[in-house]
Amino acid sequence: MVAEPIDNIMGLSKLTKLPALGIDKESLASDYKRYFSYFLGREGRESEKHYLYFALALTIRDRLIERWKGTKRAYDESGCPRSHYLSMEYLLGRCLGNAALNLNLENELAAALQAYGLKLEELTTLEPDAGLGNGGLGRLAACFLDSCATLQLPVIGYGLRYEYGMFRQTINNGYQVEEPDNWLREGNPWEIKRPEYKQRIKFGGRTEYVDDGSGNWRIRWVDTKDVLAVPYDIPIPGYRNGTVNTLRLWKAKAIHVFDLGKFNAGEYPEAVAEENAAENITMVLYPNDATEHGKETRLRQQYFLVSASLQDVLHDWVHRYGENFTKFAEKNRFQLNDTHPTCAIPELMRLLMDVYNLKWEEAWKITSSTVAYTNHTLLPEALERWPVNMIGSLLPRILEIIYEINTRFLAEVAQRWPHDTDRQIRMSIIQEDEIKQVRMAYLAIIASFSVNGVAALHTRLLEQGLFRDFSEFWPHKFNNKTNGVTPRRWLAKCNPRLASLITTTIGEGWVTDLSQLRRLASYADDKKFRARWRDIKQANKKQLLAVFSHHGIQAGTDSLFDVQVKRIHEYKRQLLNVLHIIHLYDRIIRGDIANWVPRCVVIGGKAAPGYQMAKLIIKLINNVATVINHDPKVGDALKVFFLPNYGVSAMEIICPSADLSEQISTAGKEASGTGNMKFMMNGAITIGTLDGANIEIREEVSDENFFLFGLTAKEVQETRHHYDPNAIIAGDEDLQRVMHLLESGHFNQFQPGAFNPVLDSIRVDSRIFNPIIDSLRNPRDPWMVIADFRSYVNAQRRVAEAYRDQERWTRMSILNTAASGKFSTDRTIKEYNTDIWRLDQVPAYSTEGISM
Numbered sequence: 001m002v003a004e005p006i007d008n009i010m011g012l013s014k015l016t017k018l019p020a021l022g023i024d025k026e027s028l029a030s031d032y033k034r035y036f037s038y039f040l041g042r043e044g045r046e047s048e049k050h051y052l053y054f055a056l057a058l059t060i061r062d063r064l065i066e067r068w069k070g071t072k073r074a075y076d077e078s079g080c081p082r083s084h085y086l087s088m089e090y091l092l093g094r095c096l097g098n099a100a101l102n103l104n105l106e107n108e109l110a111a112a113l114q115a116y117g118l119k120l121e122e123l124t125t126l127e128p129d130a131g132l133g134n135g136g137l138g139r140l141a142a143c144f145l146d147s148c149a150t151l152q153l154p155v156i157g158y159g160l161r162y163e164y165g166m167f168r169q170t171i172n173n174g175y176q177v178e179e180p181d182n183w184l185r186e187g188n189p190w191e192i193k194r195p196e197y198k199q200r201i202k203f204g205g206r207t208e209y210v211d212d213g214s215g216n217w218r219i220r221w222v223d224t225k226d227v228l229a230v231p232y233d234i235p236i237p238g239y240r241n242g243t244v245n246t247l248r249l250w251k252a253k254a255i256h257v258f259d260l261g262k263f264n265a266g267e268y269p270e271a272v273a274e275e276n277a278a279e280n281i282t283m284v285l286y287p288n289d290a291t292e293h294g295k296e297t298r299l300r301q302q303y304f305l306v307s308a309s310l311q312d313v314l315h316d317w318v319h320r321y322g323e324n325f326t327k328f329a330e331k332n333r334f335q336l337n338d339t340h341p342t343c344a345i346p347e348l349m350r351l352l353m354d355v356y357n358l359k360w361e362e363a364w365k366i367t368s369s370t371v372a373y374t375n376h377t378l379l380p381e382a383l384e385r386w387p388v389n390m391i392g393s394l395l396p397r398i399l400e401i402i403y404e405i406n407t408r409f410l411a412e413v414a415q416r417w418p419h420d421t422d423r424q425i426r427m428s429i430i431q432e433d434e435i436k437q438v439r440m441a442y443l444a445i446i447a448s449f450s451v452n453g454v455a456a457l458h459t460r461l462l463e464q465g466l467f468r469d470f471s472e473f474w475p476h477k478f479n480n481k482t483n484g485v486t487p488r489r490w491l492a493k494c495n496p497r498l499a500s501l502i503t504t505t506i507g508e509g510w511v512t513d514l515s516q517l518r519r520l521a522s523y524a525d526d527k528k529f530r531a532r533w534r535d536i537k538q539a540n541k542k543q544l545l546a547v548f549s550h551h552g553i554q555a556g557t558d559s560l561f562d563v564q565v566k567r568i569h570e571y572k573r574q575l576l577n578v579l580h581i582i583h584l585y586d587r588i589i590r591g592d593i594a595n596w597v598p599r600c601v602v603i604g605g606k607a608a609p610g611y612q613m614a615k616l617i618i619k620l621i622n623n624v625a626t627v628i629n630h631d632p633k634v635g636d637a638l639k640v641f642f643l644p645n646y647g648v649s650a651m652e653i654i655c656p657s658a659d660l661s662e663q664i665s666t667a668g669k670e671a672s673g674t675g676n677m678k679f680m681m682n683g684a685i686t687i688g689t690l691d692g693a694n695i696e697i698r699e700e701v702s703d704e705n706f707f708l709f710g711l712t713a714k715e716v717q718e719t720r721h722h723y724d725p726n727a728i729i730a731g732d733e734d735l736q737r738v739m740h741l742l743e744s745g746h747f748n749q750f751q752p753g754a755f756n757p758v759l760d761s762i763r764v765d766s767r768i769f770n771p772i773i774d775s776l777r778n779p780r781d782p783w784m785v786i787a788d789f790r791s792y793v794n795a796q797r798r799v800a801e802a803y804r805d806q807e808r809w810t811r812m813s814i815l816n817t818a819a820s821g822k823f824s825t826d827r828t829i830k831e832y833n834t835d836i837w838r839l840d841q842v843p844a845y846s847t848e849g850i851s852m
């Protein structure tokens with residue numbers, strides 16, 4: 001049964017036969033004018049700048065919607081299998097520039113706007129970032145959607161429409177200050193609300209068993225407090241192929257707007273209380289890229305996402321095929337982006353059994369052959385666990401199902417390893433501590449037909465470490481899918497100068513087949529080509545310096561741009577970077593500056609608001625920067641800059657201008673990293689440990705074009721037992737001097753009230769950085785910062801030496817870009833599709849007159 005399009009019901013089917021919208025500059029210009037002047041009713045005053053962007057977005061959106069419909073029809077009519085990507089985060093960034101690139105509208109739009117004296121690039125920057133994610137995991141989801149659309153795969157993204165995304169970071173007296181990100185304030189032209197597809201989500205209540213009249217017991221989840229989920233759809237255009245896929249984001253809405261009784265009794269606040277409570281669910285993104293254990297609202301968010309999404313999929317199924325699920329598993333897959341949407345497992349079981357009357361075995365067969373799980377972490381403390389009690393009171397039916405899954409699973413374990421009760425305890429979904437907890441990763445592994453890590457080392461360490469028992473039980477489930485980034489946003493869009501040089505040199509095929517970048521390798525030996533490559537890097541640096549100048553920072557474009565941008569986390573070791581900066585400063589002060597290479601060190605990233613150590617690291621970076629940048633002895637030799645509010649749009653300016661990419665996590669801690677790939681693609685050279693995808697980057701580009709340092713993951717494990725940072729410091733004069741500068745309060749001197757130049761530095765408050773000093777000197781420092789200092793400093797020496805020879809450096813830079821082909825999400829997604837999803841490519845129906 002296929003639903004009749006509403007157009008037909010209303011006799012409007014001819015509407016779909018309208019000629020395609022023009023994509024020439026005249027059509028675009030006239031639509032733009034109509035949107036700006038009539039639809040938005042604006043006149044072009046300075047205060048109305050935002051509407052210049054908004055009208056442009058609407059003009060482009062019309063062209064997206066045509067292709068969107070053509071894509072949906074193609075998917076619906078073919079009855080193709082589909083994947084549903086379930087993710088709590090999508091870090092989309094800006095949409096306009098990306099849509100203009102992917103629809104190939106850039107030139108005509110620029111020409112259309114020129115007629116009104118407007119510049120396309122300027123209007124694109126008026127768009128706020130959609131910051132619905134923390135970092136790597138959320139951006140990966142966004143890159144995946146771009147590649148799925150480009151590969152014409154029927155993949156729909158499901159997520160939450162947070163009212164407030166990732167907080168805005170400002171810096172006050174060196175400290176991070178968080179401000180709410182009210183990204184929807186001025187409206188979002190990219191979303192289409194679809195209340196007709198709303199779903200009802202249950203919370204609380206209890207379960208009861210009822211006889212269905214034919215002798216069968218049915219389970220009902222009753223006395224619940226329900227919330228509505230209303231979908232907002234965002235178009236995801238493929239690269240110049242007519243496909244537009246869907247990202248469906250759910251917003252929470254109260255079922256009863258307010259309690260009329262209370263309202264009439266004059267209790268207005270009480271009357272709207274329920275509305276507030278319900279709508280809180282999608283109010284804010286949790287700004288934590290590790291864990292927020294035990295926060296009930298977070299659990300509500302997770303269940304809200306999966307219940308709404310699964311009901312949406314099942315309703316559509318029943319609508320099209322009736323209540324017959326025999327082919328459901330053939331036609332559907334659910335990819336879990338980390339454990340955050342793991343409740344999809346018991347929820348799918350619940351819907352199939354309690355709503356559609358399937359037996360446990362039937363429901364389990366469907367669930368365990370449709371769900372696949374991607375893990376993104378190696379930190380044991382970051383594995384999600386939820387208190388049994390909390391799940392029991394918030395989602396009682398879900399808890400029952402989790403227990404039943406566990407009972408049946410443990411019986412299988414007992415059968416395979418009789419009498420091994422230790423193993424049963426180890427593998428149980430329920431951790432039987434004083435406060436019982438549900439181990440979400442175990443639940444995800446048990447119910448999934450595929451479990452993947454995000455880089456080769458990461459997957460190997462999962463199999464041998466965290467999930468060893470499970471990989472022994474089901475070796476075939478485990479597989480690796482090395483991450484990537486989309487070359488559309490991360491090269492074509494963000495680095496137009498380089499993109500154009502590449503296209504002139506090897507043709508434009510690289511945009512959808514990044515392995516073609518290999519053809520650049522031979523040009524590394526071409527002096528003229530190298531000069532052009534260098535000029536582009538210089539021009540990009542100028543652009544970044546223009547941003548810095550707003551913050552009162554100046555540097556030369558010939559200095560080495562040494563960049564570390566990512567979330568602030570101890571395992572990512574921004575502190576190691578700081579120690580090196582202090583060491584360089586110390587060398588300058590000492591006059592050890594023969595063959596000096598001027599550096600501009602850029603660090604950026606947000607700290608989780610509750611992560612005190614990360615926030616203190618930001619303060620330290622800022623204090624070190626202030627001291628160094630104001631010291632007349634330093635001058636241009638060294639500049640240090642903490643870039644506030646790092647995010648997707650900032651990275652689009654940063655990665656094209658970086659020379660050196662800092663990927664310096666403790667080996668065995670960073671699952672993959674993806675910033676490393678963006679830098680490489682744009683010709684930066686990596687200084688890095690053998691961690692995450694760095695290993696594969698080095699393999700691709702070969703050792704002589706990569707600055708390797710540090711302990712390996714294995715050595716980190718072995719060294720732990722006898723790690724003695726204080727002995728290392730005592731045995732390394734440079735490090736001693738660095739620690740002395742830190743410990744003497746040299747970087748505390750700008751603390752208000754703590755330093756009086758007349759009274760000397762005695763009153764300097766040296767205590768503020770004590771937690772950092774203590775962690776560095778602690779033999780149990782899990783990140784072993786001191787262990788890698790010497791090797792890092794030596795690698796940085798090799799960096800400076802290489803940079804002094806600009807011809808050599810440029811050669812290395814070209815070879816990095818040339819070797820970055822593997823790190824396109826097109827390759828990653830093809831692997832997901834071949835090994836996990838097995839979807840057919842489905843071309844969109846062409847819209848009349850649209851050039852494909």
Ligand code: 26Q
Pocket residue numbers: 134135136137138140286288289290291292293298340376377384454483670671672673674692
């Ligand atoms: C969990 C529970 C409660 C609250 C928050 C969370 C939470 C939220 C976000 C836990 C983790 C995250 C994000 C993790 C993340 O971004 N991981 C990164 O994923 C990238 C893509 O695979 C990898 O490249 C990085 O190595 C990994 O750190």
